[in-house]
Amino acid sequence: MKEQSLTVIEAITQRRSIKMFNGQPIDREDLMSIIDDAVWAPNHGNRQPWRLVVACGPELEPLKDLIREFAVPNWKELSEDELQSKMSKFSLPGAYVFVVIPEDARQKERLEDFAAASSFIQNMQLLAWDKGIGACWKTPAWLDNPKFREPMGVKTGERIISMLQFGYYDLVPKEKPRKSASEIVTIFGE
Numbered sequence: 689m690k691e692q693s694l695t696v697i698e699a700i701t702q703r704r705s706i707k708m709f710n711g712q713p714i715d716r717e718d719l720m721s722i723i724d725d726a727v728w729a730p731n732h733g734n735r736q737p738w739r740l741v742v743a744c745g746p747e748l749e750p751l752k753d754l755i756r757e758f759a760v761p762n763w764k765e766l767s768e769d770e771l772q773s774k775m776s777k778f779s780l781p782g783a784y785v786f787v788v789i790p791e792d793a794r795q796k797e798r799l800e801d802f803a804a805a806s807s808f809i810q811n812m813q814l815l816a817w818d819k820g821i822g823a824c825w826k827t828p829a830w831l832d833n834p835k836f837r838e839p840m841g842v843k844t845g846e847r848i849i850s851m852l853q854f855g856y857y858d859l860v861p862k863e864k865p866r867k868s869a870s871e872i873v874t875i876f877g878e
Contacts, residue, residue, distance in 0.1 A: 699814045706822025709855030714744045714782035726811035731804030737789050738805045741840050744783035752779055754839055758830035781853035791847045809850055822857040825850050
C-alpha cells in the first residue's frame, strides 16, 4: 500500500473505476480502515442502513468458486484457458465487498437507504484510491439470485446493491469526459 494524502478535489477528479487488477492481495487491515472511515457517509436519520459481506485473504477462493457458478454458468464445458479468460475479471481483484441494505416497504425510506449506501460506496472508493487501491462498483443481475444470496447470508427483506471489487492495478484508465455545470444546470425561474 502506498500512503497518499489527496485533496478532496484530487480524490474526486482523479479516481477511476479499475477493471484490470494485477492480482496483488489487499491487506484486511487496509480494507477495514477504509470501511471504518467510509461509514461517515451522510445517511438519513443516522440509520446507517448498510451491512457488508467481505472477502479478502483465504476466503477469496471459495467466493471466486461461488461467483464462477453464476458468472460463467457453462464453466464445466470450457477449456482451462477459456475458463481462466472468462474468470479473469473476477479472479484478479484482491478483495470483494458486497453492500447489503434493507428492502424497506416504505418507498421514502427505501430510497433514502439506497442513496445513503451509495454515498457510503463512493466513500469507500475514494478512500481506497487515496491508499493507491483501485475499486469498481458492479451490479451483475445474479446478485439477486436466491442461490447466490443464500451462501452470502442475505436474509429475506435485504438486498445486495453492490459488488465492489478492490485491488491494486498497473494502469490507470484515461479519464472519460464529464458534462460541465453549464450543461446540467437550469437556473430556477429562467
